[in-house]
Amino acid sequence: MEQQAVLSYDGTLEGFLTCVFTAYEEKLKVVAINASENTTQQLFTASYEVITHSGKAKRVWLSLKKKTSAAGLRDLKWAFLSEISQMEMQLYRMIRYILAENVPVDRDFSHPAVLKVAQAAKKVGREKHRMEAFVRFRRTRDEVYFAAIEPDFNVLPLIKSHFKNRYADQKWIIYDLKRNFGIAWDLAAVNYISLDLDPEVGISGAPEAYFHSSEIAFQQLWNQYFTSTNIKSRANSKLHLQQLPKRYWKYLTEKNL
Numbered sequence: 001m002e003q004q005a006v007l008s009y010d011g012t013l014e015g016f017l018t019c020v021f022t023a024y025e026e027k028l029k030v031v032a033i034n035a036s037e038n039t040t041q042q043l044f045t046a047s048y049e050v051i052t053h054s055g056k057a058k059r060v061w062l063s064l065k066k067k068t069s070a071a072g073l074r075d076l077k078w079a080f081l082s083e084i085s086q087m088e089m090q091l092y093r094m095i096r097y098i099l100a101e102n103v104p105v106d107r108d109f110s111h112p113a114v115l116k117v118a119q120a121a122k123k124v125g126r127e128k129h130r131m132e133a134f135v136r137f138r139r140t141r142d143e144v145y146f147a148a149i150e151p152d153f154n155v156l157p158l159i160k161s162h163f164k165n166r167y168a169d170q171k172w173i174i175y176d177l178k179r180n181f182g183i184a185w186d187l188a189a190v191n192y193i194s195l196d197l198d199p200e201v202g203i204s205g206a207p208e209a210y211f212h213s214s215e216i217a218f219q220q221l222w223n224q225y226f227t228s229t230n231i232k233s234r235a236n237s238k239l240h241l242q243q244l245p246k247r248y249w250k251y252l253t254e255k256n257l
Contacts, residue, residue, distance in 0.1 A: 015050065018053045081155065182195065
């Protein structure tokens with residue numbers, strides 16, 4: 001009987017693509033692919049710890065590019081960032097389907113894995129656009145504009161280009177408190193960083209120990225402008241909640257003063 005295999009990797013996209021390469025190379029019957037911290041031993045399966053190999057990952061990606069549309073490749077990358085449980089297996093099944101067929105199938109939503117991946121990518125895309133709209137920077141004492149976020153999905157890699165292009169003339173940091181890493185623009189490049197943040201920094205407000213003395217004044221000024229331009233008689237709370245779900249209010253100055 002063919003032995004089943006559980007693969008573990010380092011949680012990166014490159015690591016996952018190395019898993020795909022290994023599965024083909026070793027002719028494995030893969031039943032699970034897990035990030036290392038989630039790995040548990042299972043009965044009647046062989047466990048493989050896959051070491052990320054950039055060359056193997058690149059070969060898989062190049063093979064996919066030959067048989068997949070731009071939208072299909074985007075869905076694969078964005079669904080991976082969803083961090084949804086067992087999404088790796090859906091991605092693996094979709095990749096096997098794409099590579100096995102002689103015609104493009106990455107938009108064949110009758111295939112369960114293609115549909116699952118597209119649905120996950122759509123959720124990530126929606127989160128990406130909302131983070132681009134709702135991130136609010138605060139001016140620190142070091143003249144760096146800082147924003148803390150807690151997105152449902154790992155969208156930092158997807159929003160860095162947006163903020164780099166929009167705020168190219170000032171240093172900024174966007175930090176994901178949930179995943180404890182951030183992106184920092186130093187006027188030359190966007191780098192990934194990890195910080196030991198004081199919880200007092202928070203998502204909103206401006207504690208004097210960390211933020212510029214003018215920051216709270218700017219927040220109050222913005223709140224006054226928002227209040228003065230808001231026409232209460234024309235308020236539509238139902239539409240407001242549809243366009244701006246409550247879980248995003250914590251990022252908005254006008255909702256926190």
